[in-house]
Amino acid sequence: MSENNSVLMEVKNINLRFGGVVAIQNVSFDIYEGEIRAIIGPNGAGKSSMLNVINGFYHPQEGEVWFNGEKRPSMEPYQIAKTGIARTFQNIALFKGMTTIENVMTGRQLKMNKNFFWQMLRYGPAIEEEVEHRRRCEEIIDFLEINHIRKTPVGALPYGLQKRVELARALAMDPKILLLDEPMAGMNVEEKQDMSRFIIDVNEEFGTTIALIEHDMAVVMDLADRVVVLDYGKLLADGTPTEVQSNQAVIDAYLGVPH
Amino acid sequence: MFYRETGQFKSKYREELAAFPLAEDKVGIAILLVIAYVFIPIFGIPGLSYEFTMGAIMIPVFIFTITTLGLNILLGFAGQISLGTGAFMGVGAYSCYKIMTIFPDLNIIICVILSGLVTAVVGMIFGLPSLKIKGFYLIVATLAAQFFLEWAFIRVAWLYNYNDSGGIEGTNKEMFGLIVSGPQSDALTRYFIVLTLLVLLTWLASNVIRGRIGRSWMMIRDMDIAAELIGVRPLTAKLSAFAFSSFYVGISGALMVFFWLGAAEVESFDVSHSFTYLFMVIIGGLGSITGSYMGAALVWVVPVLIKEIGKTVFGFDAFVMENFSIIFLGVAIVVILIVEPHGLARLWQITKQKLRLWPFPY
Amino acid sequence: MEILYAIFIAPFVEMGAYPDLFIQALWDGFVAGTLYGLIALGFVLIFKASGVFNFSQPILVVLAALSLVSFYQMGVPAWISVILVLIMFYALAWLVERLILRQLVNQDGNILFMSTIGLTFIIIGAAQWIFGGVPSAMIVDELGFPNGSLEWPMFGGGVYFEMIDVSAAVIAVIMIVILAVFFSKTKIGRGLRAVADDHQAALSVGISLNQIWVIVWFVAGIVALVTGIFWGARSDVSFALQIIGFKALPVLIIGGFTSIQGAIIGGLIIGLGEKIFEIYWGPLLGSGVEGWFAYVIALVFLLYRPQGLFGDKLIERV
Numbered sequence: 001m002s003e004n005n006s007v008l009m010e011v012k013n014i015n016l017r018f019g020g021v022v023a024i025q026n027v028s029f030d031i032y033e034g035e036i037r038a039i040i041g042p043n044g045a046g047k048s049s050m051l052n053v054i055n056g057f058y059h060p061q062e063g064e065v066w067f068n069g070e071k072r073p074s075m076e077p078y079q080i081a082k083t084g085i086a087r088t089f090q091n092i093a094l095f096k097g098m099t100t101i102e103n104v105m106t107g108r109q110l111k112m113n114k115n116f117f118w119q120m121l122r123y124g125p126a127i128e129e130e131v132e133h134r135r136r137c138e139e140i141i142d143f144l145e146i147n148h149i150r151k152t153p154v155g156a157l158p159y160g161l162q163k164r165v166e167l168a169r170a171l172a173m174d175p176k177i178l179l180l181d182e183p184m185a186g187m188n189v190e191e192k193q194d195m196s197r198f199i200i201d202v203n204e205e206f207g208t209t210i211a212l213i214e215h216d217m218a219v220v221m222d223l224a225d226r227v228v229v230l231d232y233g234k235l236l237a238d239g240t241p242t243e244v245q246s247n248q249a250v251i252d253a254y255l256g257v258p259h
Numbered sequence: 260m261f262y263r264e265t266g267q268f269k270s271k272y273r274e275e276l277a278a279f280p281l282a283e284d285k286v287g288i289a290i291l292l293v294i295a296y297v298f299i300p301i302f303g304i305p306g307l308s309y310e311f312t313m314g315a316i317m318i319p320v321f322i323f324t325i326t327t328l329g330l331n332i333l334l335g336f337a338g339q340i341s342l343g344t345g346a347f348m349g350v351g352a353y354s355c356y357k358i359m360t361i362f363p364d365l366n367i368i369i370c371v372i373l374s375g376l377v378t379a380v381v382g383m384i385f386g387l388p389s390l391k392i393k394g395f396y397l398i399v400a401t402l403a404a405q406f407f408l409e410w411a412f413i414r415v416a417w418l419y420n421y422n423d424s425g426g427i428e429g430t431n432k433e434m435f436g437l438i439v440s441g442p443q444s445d446a447l448t449r450y451f452i453v454l455t456l457l458v459l460l461t462w463l464a465s466n467v468i469r470g471r472i473g474r475s476w477m478m479i480r481d482m483d484i485a486a487e488l489i490g491v492r493p494l495t496a497k498l499s500a501f502a503f504s505s506f507y508v509g510i511s512g513a514l515m516v517f518f519w520l521g522a523a524e525v526e527s528f529d530v531s532h533s534f535t536y537l538f539m540v541i542i543g544g545l546g547s548i549t550g551s552y553m554g555a556a557l558v559w560v561v562p563v564l565i566k567e568i569g570k571t572v573f574g575f576d577a578f579v580m581e582n583f584s585i586i587f588l589g590v591a592i593v594v595i596l597i598v599e600p601h602g603l604a605r606l607w608q609i610t611k612q613k614l615r616l617w618p619f620p621y
Numbered sequence: 622m623e624i625l626y627a628i629f630i631a632p633f634v635e636m637g638a639y640p641d642l643f644i645q646a647l648w649d650g651f652v653a654g655t656l657y658g659l660i661a662l663g664f665v666l667i668f669k670a671s672g673v674f675n676f677s678q679p680i681l682v683v684l685a686a687l688s689l690v691s692f693y694q695m696g697v698p699a700w701i702s703v704i705l706v707l708i709m710f711y712a713l714a715w716l717v718e719r720l721i722l723r724q725l726v727n728q729d730g731n732i733l734f735m736s737t738i739g740l741t742f743i744i745i746g747a748a749q750w751i752f753g754g755v756p757s758a759m760i761v762d763e764l765g766f767p768n769g770s771l772e773w774p775m776f777g778g779g780v781y782f783e784m785i786d787v788s789a790a791v792i793a794v795i796m797i798v799i800l801a802v803f804f805s806k807t808k809i810g811r812g813l814r815a816v817a818d819d820h821q822a823a824l825s826v827g828i829s830l831n832q833i834w835v836i837v838w839f840v841a842g843i844v845a846l847v848t849g850i851f852w853g854a855r856s857d858v859s860f861a862l863q864i865i866g867f868k869a870l871p872v873l874i875i876g877g878f879t880s881i882q883g884a885i886i887g888g889l890i891i892g893l894g895e896k897i898f899e900i901y902w903g904p905l906l907g908s909g910v911e912g913w914f915a916y917v918i919a920l921v922f923l924l925y926r927p928q929g930l931f932g933d934k935l936i937e938r939v
Contacts, residue, residue: 055488081490095481097546098474106478110490112471116499119473122466130470131272138272173489340731392923395674395731399874399923402867403916414907530867534738541735582750589742596736597724 007069008033008209009054009177014063016049016233023049024060025233031177036203037211038224038241042253046233047213048090051179054211055087056080068176082110086175088166090182090213096155100165101134103154104141107172108133137172143205144168144198160191164198171202178202180212184219192216196223221245229253278465295454300447313446314519315563320556321453322514327539327551328464329507334537335546336468337500338480339389343401344536346408347505348512349528350378353418355513356427360420367432367440368452371513378509379502386501390494393483405530412525426524429517440517449518456514460507465548467503476500477546538588542595544602553603562587632901641778646900647893652786654892655793656855659848660865661872661884662797663841668878669804670813670837671722672730676737679866680744681842685710686849686858690760691752699763703846710842711835718834726830727821745860754860759853761785766854789851793885796847800840801881813837871919891915 010030016023024046031037039047052058054065056077065072067083075083086107095103112133118126141147144164149157154165163183170178183199184192196219202208214220220227221241229236229250237247244250269275279285303312330344341347355374358365388400412418419427431441438444439452467473475496478486487493516523535558543554562584569580599605636643663678685706692702721736762768767784804810815823816833824830852862872891876883895914903910 057484057488076492077487078490078492081488087488089485093482093485095478095485097481098477102474102477106474106486106489109471109475109478114471116467116472119467119470120463122470126470127273127276130276134272134276169489388920388924395734396874396923399870399916399919402870403913403920406867406913406916410909410912414909534742537735537738578754579750582746585742585746585749587746589739589744589746592739592742593721593736596728596732596739597721600728600732 005032007031008067009211010066011050011054012064012066014050014053014060014065016046016053016058016060016063023233024053024230027063027230027233027235029228029235029238031209031211032225034203034207034209035225036199036223037209038220038227039211039213039230040215040217040220040227040244041230041236044232045230047230048181049233050230051087051181051211051213055085055179081173084173084176085179086170086173086177087179088163088170088181088183090185092159092162092166094154094162094166094169097153099151099153100146100157100168101137101141101150103165104137104168104172105133107169108137110173136174137168140168140171143201144171160187160194163187163195167195167198167202171206171208175208177209177211180210180214182213182215184214184216192219199223276469278462278469292458296451300450310446311567313450315567316560318446318450318453318519319515320559321450321457322511322519323536323539323559324552324555325457325460325507325511325514326536327543327555328460328548329504329511330536331540331543331545331547331551332464332468332476332507333500333504334540335544335550336473336480337476337497337504339386339497339500340395340397341401341504342398342530342533342537343385343404343408344508345528345530345532346405346412347378347382347508348515348532349408349412349525350381350505351375351509351512352516352523352528353412353427354378354509355517356420357418359430359432366434367517368434368456371456371510371517374513375506375510378512379506382501382505382508383498386498386505389497389501402530405533409525409529412528424524426522427516428522432517442521453514453518456510460510461548464503464507468548472496472499480546535588538592542591542602544604547602547604549607550602550604553607557591557603558588561591627905628902635901639778641775641780642900644775645780646896648780648782648786650893650896651889652783652789652855652892653896654889655790655885656848656852656888657865657868657872657892658885658888659793659796659844659851660869661876661888662800662881663844663848664869664873665876665879665881665884666800666841666844667837670816671733671834673722673733673737674730674878675841676734677741677744678841678845679863679869680741680748681710681845682849682852682866683858683860683862684744684748684849685842685846686759686853686862687748687752689846689849690757690853690858693760693763694757699760699765702760703764706846707843710846711839714835714838714842717838718831722834723831745863749860756857756859756861759850759858761850761854764850785851785854789854792847792851796844797881797885804881809833809836868915871915874919875922891918894918 007030010028012028014024014027027046027050039050041047049058053060053063056075056079059074067085072080072083095106098106112129114126114129118124122130141150144167146161146164146168149161149165154162157165167180167183170180180199184195187195199210199212200223203210212223214223224241226239227241227244228238229244229247231253236253237244237250239247269280274280279288299312299317303309304316307316326344326348330341333339333341351374354377355370358370358373358377359367362370385401385404389397392400413425416425419425429441431438431443433439437448439448468476475486475491476499478489478491479493479496479500483493486496512528515527520527539554539558540551541554542557543552544550565584565587566577566580569575569583570577575583595602660679660682663681664675667673667675667678688709689702689706692705693699697705717740721740722733725733725736766788769784771782771784771787772779773782804813812823812828812833813836815826815828816830823833849858849862852865856862868891872884872887874887875890876885876887895911895918898914899908899911
């Protein structure tokens with residue numbers, strides 16, 4: 001966690017509704033530069049919706065998103081990706097017909113710009129660009145220890161590895177902030193340990209700010225610098241893991257209140 | 260054993276990114292090129308007459324391979340289904356005809372390429388609904404294009420210079436003192452031109468699909484939402500796929516009329532042809548360049564051979580053989596979907612994989 | 622100005638000036654729409670029960686009409702011919718299930734769709750081979766349907782109602798009511814819907830997928846036979862009939878892929894829309910616009926309501 005707590009991202013008074021269903025109700029919190037921020041809550045609490053708001057897939061009816069000290073105007077998802085927000089998905093959203101390296105290369109799309117003409121000839125600037133970005137992708141692949149599956153179609157990979165490829169793809173975007181939607185769902189203990197190690201490494205070595213959704217409380221307590229708790233679309237608590245853990249409202253939400 | 264990559268190390272990413280990283284593949288392609296450029300022109304195909312080899316097999320197969328490449332770019336790589344391929348070939352053919360009428364002295368190859376560009380623009384316009392309509396529903400938009408264009412080829416008399424026949428017809432065109440197109444052109448000349456264009460277009464397509472733009476198409480195909488969240492702009496990706504694909508289809512349409520049929524009417528571009536091209540892509544293999552070659556060859560050659568053998572060897576009448584080849588197409592598509600939905604290309608890949616290990620089973 | 626007048630004013634003036642012609646156009650559009658709706662109904666049945674977009678439905682219509690006429694020409698009495706056709710369709714349903722659908726269980730919808738295109742080609746080839754490609758007339762009288770036409774004098778002119786068209790409309794309505802009841806009230810109908818929602822779940826509660834598929838293809842075959850009889854009566858029985866199958870797709874887009882009422886309402890919208898457009902606006906474009914106008918209507922619908930009139934709105938999630 002960085003020393004100076006400068007705010008990288010802040011969501012203010014977000015309200016999101018689908019027809020009559022309220023998904024998020026007046027939620028505000030901030031994310032510091034360089035920290036690992038966890039978002040927790042029971043199923044249907046609005047966690048994934050929150051990430052979808054942050055990276056522009058859902059447009060909230062009310063509320064503001066501040067990023068890099070500026071209020072973000074209404075943008076299309078691909079424009080928001082350009083500002084430096086990358087994410088992984090709860091139900092893996094890899095490109096199934098492509099190999100691992102191709103999937104990771106897709107993370108570099110935004111940084112490539114050589115035109116159709118050079119692409120057709122695959123010569124000169126186009127191939128130089130391709131090589132340059134390939135190098136960066138290979139570094140990330142090394143970093144996440146997925147060299148051996150470089151040329152395997154991702155559809156054929158086991159679940160745990162797919163999750164890792166997805167992380168690699170997000171990292172290839174060199175994001176300012178990385179959103180991880182349940183990076184450890186459905187994993188066994190060893191896989192979870194691996195993944196936790198990678199998340200910490202990414203945070204420490206690349207200095208990437210991370211916001212993650214996770215259900216495993218032990219993992220969250222170990223990884224996160226600060227935790228937001230959502231319940232039924234409302235903000236329930238916000239603070240360090242220890243603070244949140246001892247918060248009565250959180251305990252009630254998780255364990256149920258005796259009636 | 261015969262086909263292996265062990266020992267072929269690469270020290271540069273540039274080598275790794277080459278079209279055929281494996282030495283065996285390089286040799287294979289070289290052999291195929293020699294067969295196409297030297298052996299077939301000199302010896303023809305054993306057992307078949309020279310006329311038949313060129314006019315009924317080689318030239319149409321090459322032209323339809325270009326069509327199939329085009330449709331495969333759209334369907335196999337960008338995941339956008341189209342049933343308007345027949346009509347887009349028509350756009351290529353009619354625009355080539357108009358360009359030749361307006362600029363009679365323009366080199367015919369340039370006319371063909373320009374007509375590809377015209378088709379690319381038309382394809383982009385009819386691709387616009389793809390931004391709003393996804394998946395299967397896109398069939399409706401492309402069928403709308405098909406039927407509208409068919410109608411236009413009949414009703415807009417300007418397209419065929421108001422002639423009475425209502426069709427378009429090629430005239431003799433010279434290049435370097437050689438008649439390359441039209442009734443008096445030699446089949447061999449046309450063969451070489453079509454072949455060369457096919458080789459060039461294949462090379463361009465394989466370059467594009469391995470680069471940034473090709474990846475953006477595959478991203479849209481595999482998971483459009485994720486692609487958008489990663490930063491692919493659907494408008495650019497989809498329309499560029501429509502344009503590039505239509506460019507190929509348009510060129511193949513122009514080639515079909517001016518380097519093969521010699522003349523054509525609206526029937527050459529109707530919806531049943533669109534289905535045939537779709538079959539070529541599916542049987543060959545979605546998202547595979549090799550598959551485009553195999554699909555076009557199989558779907559075109561087998562019915563031709565069935566008809567020819569039925570006629571000459573068994574003496575069946577043409578009507579029976581016609582129906583027999585329709586049934587063959589239907590059976591072929593059902594069988595390939597059941598056996599290997601990824602088409603012949605995948606079967607070929609599996610064979611290659613086995614060749615790598617042969618003679619050891621594991 | 623002149624062009625604007627021709628587009629926005631003149632057609633309506635003409636409608637007002639000759640109301641009898643207008644009503645005649647409405648009636649013709651209505652009958653064509655009913656038949657489009659019937660073809661679409663065949664699609665809906667199979668889609669509802671198996672999630673397969675059955676491209677071969679139009680060719681089933683052709684096959685039904687063609688084989689019916691051919692059996693009759695071979696000397697089989699008309700109603701026996703109908704029964705023979707039904708037996709043939711049951712056998713076909715069984716074969717399709719055995720040889721194609723069963724092999725492709727749990728495959729992607731697109732693959733199933735493509736396989737029905739393959740089936741279409743097989744049927745075209747086989748039917749042309751066996752029955753020949755010569756157009757013939759539908760055996761309307763022999764089946765006991767009323768012939769001739771009614772003329773209603775009105776607005777100084779007259780409107781003709783072909784009796785066979787009236788029968789078509791009546792029978793279409795009856796079929797829709799029966800099918801709607803069948804789907805919502807009977808045990809088999811509920812089974813059909815269960816299969817469409819989730820193959821595996823349906824299997825796990827003891828519904829036989831294979832049986833359901835045979836039944837639904839057979840029912841679609843019956844619908845095809847009815848459509849074939851009435852469409853064959855309007856034009857000759859020949860392979861040219863399959864082109865009307867392409868009209869069913871726009872109908873489905875408008876009505877939704879799973880709605881029986883939608884199929885009919887969509888059919889009427891297309892039938893009426895293209896008839897009126899052809900008669901009053903067609904001449905501006907050089908006529909023959911019937912071939913693509915249905916698709917324009919469908920496209921407009923798709924852009925504004927991608928799920929059809931009776932479909933549910935989809936929310937995208939990641």
